[in-house]
Amino acid sequence: MGREHRCLKGQGIGHSVDGGFAEYVKLSAFSAVKVPRSIPFEEACILGCPIGVAYRAMKGVGQLHAGETVLVTGAGGGLGSHSVQISKALGARVLAVTTSSHKVEALSRLGADHVLLSPGLDFHWEVLALTEERGVDLVVDTVGSLVFQPVYESLGQFGRWVLIGQLEGQNVSFNPAIFIFKDLSLLASSGVGRKDLRACVRLVQGGKLTPQVTAFPLEEAKRALELLGQRQLLGRAVLTP
């Protein structure tokens, strides 16, 4: 069915199989994609996740078109910082939400047309002001339930909402009528297939996307995780055993 991003028998390294911190891993040849020498290993590490994951969510599932306005939540994170760049590469106007003041400048550099610094997560007021009260066409949501209400308020008529992250475990409750009256589409996306992964290799090779990665030696794995938990890093952390 062309849905190779989701193998029903697949086991994710670091999810259901150990080895996420290892120097070598064994994979089926099917899962291998050639990486050109011009892309360093540290950057290549994140081509699949989060870069490919963000690409598939925006282009394949979210059907993002040039000229549309997109909102990215958790913009300073692994998925978020690459969603910002991919939206820009696809010709969209990009509104990036961050809770971290130290990431604002970098997010503008990565292509965000507007960076919404919103530690209180009440960013919908700013979104509406920036869209002449219309709201956005697409939301790529990497944060989940914590931002359910402001994301809903930020969406325009016929808006598409692609869920790709859920940072905390809470449920949300909503009245289905609010989706009906706005003609909203609630979508979700996980993983990436080889076709989209190859497209991401080309984006990086062509200079349209710069992988945002901080490398740490294996001995500093704990520090890397702490820094991620404190939202200090822009993009992803990679361990170099």
Ligand SMILES: NC(=O)c1ccc[n+]([C@@H]2O[C@H](COP(=O)([O-])OP(=O)(O)OC[C@H]3O[C@@H](n4cnc5c(N)ncnc54)[C@H](OP(=O)(O)O)[C@@H]3O)[C@@H](O)[C@H]2O)c1
């Ligand atoms: N669908 C998939 O296939 C897929 C793939 C990978 C990951 N995920 C999921 O997606 C989510 C994000 O992953 P990630 O790798 O992007 O994580 P990450 O690198 O830790 O980024 C998350 C970002 O969200 C923001 N954030 C953190 N805590 C927050 C809070 N309490 N309230 C509001 N914003 C907060 C921060 O950005 P700012 O500093 O800019 O605010 C943070 O950098 C996780 O739930 C992960 O499991 C899904």
